[in-house]
Amino acid sequence: MNTMSELQRQLFLQQQNGKLLRQAADFSYQYLQQAPQAPAFPKQSALDLLSAFEHDLPDKTGDAEHILNQLALKGGPNTVHYGGGRYYGFVNGGVLPIGRAARWLADTWDQNAALYVMSPIAATLEAQCEKWLKQLFNLPAGTVAGLVTGTSVASLCGLAAARYRQLTRLNWDIENHGVFGAPKLRIILGRQTHGTVIKMLNLLGFGQQNIEWIDCDQQGRMQVDNLPELDASCILVLQAGNVCTGTFDHFKQIMPIAKRANAWVHVDGAFGLWAAASPEFARLTDGVEHANSWSVDGHKTLNTPYDCGIVLCDDQPAITHALHQQGSYIQHSGDRDSMMFTPDMSRRARGVELWACMAYLGRQGIAELVELLHHRALYFAKKIRLGGFRVINDVEFNQVLLRCDNDQQTQQTLVNIQQSGVTWCGPAKWQGDDVIRVSICSWATTENDIDVAVDTFVKARHNT
Ligand SMILES: Cc1ncc(COP(=O)(O)O)c(C=O)c1O
Structure with a gap:
């Protein structure tokens, strides 16, 4: 006698044929391939897709493949790319490929x-x-x-x-x-x-x-x-x-x-x-x-x-x-x-x-990663100074703190940066002044990424 319920039968099938996991792997791979070109923060057109998730709890068991599709196609574009080279918000780190795997x-x-x-x-x-x-x-x-x-x-x-x-x-x-x-x-x-x-x-x-x-x-x-x-x-x-x-x-x-x-x-x-x-x-x-x-x-x-x-x-x-x-x-x-x-x-x-x-990085690789983030921060500081911003910290590690001519200009510049989609970072107050925080925290940040980000910062300030 078969004592398996219909739900159990479906779940065993999903687990044994491996289709869902293969689809998830394909979606993930595509996501990572697009990552270098993806906006640092979702565009409005992507944010509009989020309403697809705001429905009532379904009464009945649904279609697992459809659910995974919905996540990948409507959720994926609404992720924030910490792992990309041009995201400098909070202190959100990137991901080493071995860590993800x-x-x-x-x-x-x-x-x-x-x-x-x-x-x-x-x-x-x-x-x-x-x-x-x-x-x-x-x-x-x-x-x-x-x-x-x-x-x-x-x-x-x-x-x-x-x-x-x-x-x-x-x-x-x-x-x-x-x-x-x-x-x-x-x-x-x-x-x-x-x-x-x-x-x-x-x-x-x-x-x-x-x-x-x-x-x-x-x-x-x-x-x-x-x-x-x-x-x-x-x-x-x-x-x-x-x-x-x-x-x-x-x-x-x-x-x-x-x-x-x-x-x-x-x-x-x-x-x-x-x-x-x-x-x-x-x-x-x-x-x-x-x-x-x-x-x-x-x-x-x-x-x-x-x-x-x-x-x-x-x-x-x-x-x-x-x-x-x-x-x-x-x-x-x-x-x-x-x-x-x-x-x-x-x-x-x-x-x-x-x-x-x-285990992958080893002692030397860990030191190299830490130093890389610092050197990228120094490079950012050097370039952004040339772009006319004031760097107000000593850049001892991976953080760069910036300021424009006054609070209002700093705030408006940050709004423009955040809206650019090219790069993303956040605000803070330092010694009573408005500042822009840049945190270099991903292995993926190259000098080229910083050149592109700095150009965006300069334009953002110019447009205030
Ligand atoms: C100095 C410091 N302490 C604590 C935290 C909080 O860490 P978590 O978000 O991992 O709890 C942060 C986060 O950026 C931090 O920079």
Whole structure:
């Protein structure tokens, strides 16, 4: 007797004949071939196609091929091309081809990376990523890594470990007693701290009024002379890579002061921590290895696919106490159980593509990629200055901050740039002025792309 339902029959057929996957591969290949000519941001004619997705939930099971077609033909043109050479918005990285391919495979495997017994391959690759990241960033041997969605969540994990450790030092058991009535921790941030750190501090129960703010220099680095007296109740957050200027805090000077005081140091190194993997930038990251926790993204400088955030912590007991979970059905093993280092239980196996990208590039290739982004940023700065813009940052890494003659001209120039379709970048405020942020974050950006983008910038300003 055939006990298979009609739905099951269809699903088995789809899975076994491989047609959907082959179509997806064809669509993907076409997409990538068109990418160099594709607009950096969708044109209005593409945006008009989006209404095709705004229908009621169908009553009945539909046609899978039709659905895939709809995604490819109406969704594809509405993607933003971070991976192209002329997209410089936010700090959105490109994708290495091996990362994309490994991600496809991982999607097919569809592994849950919570525990070794759920996926030996996911656990093994994560353990290997942890080892390589420690070597690349020169971190202490006892450092552990958790793979999360992005730097936001990685910072949450690092700060949760910090809260556990510092409260334990003050004889407070946060696990049992929570934050109510706890001894006060001192949170010390530079005024240029990224908004995600503040959001995560809020989630952990630290009100913004309790933050001790340290002034920064013109480039966004914390002013060391303004550091208050530190002690074992302190959590100090430093930055490797300011989101606007790309500058680095003075780790070499600050870290010994923090260490002596038993202050916990968390480093937000979303894109900049990768500088530690390049000898060319050793002077920028010198001392960063003495922090207690670090957050960094694979999906920015390393160009892994989205999403890939990493928390690193030199205090394994602190991070596992902060993030562990119990349940009689949880089967731990002597091998790596990754859920000890992340807030999630179920989690996709993002270690697959992270491992593949690092295995492919190797130590030298990673350094070369980091340096390439920097050299492209220097080239951009040189060309855009010649084009009459003011570059207002030191271009220490991959960010270039620009300004026209006044706020109004800067704003209108940016509108024109965004509407061009040729290139895309976003706004920010710096020292009270409107600025344009250019973030070079894709392996695919060539000098030719920059020449084309700079021409567009110059025309955009001319047309204000
Ligand atoms: C310095 C810094 N910190 C944190 C973040 C947030 O990272 P994510 O979007 O991966 O959570 C960013 C994003 O650009 C960043 O530049």
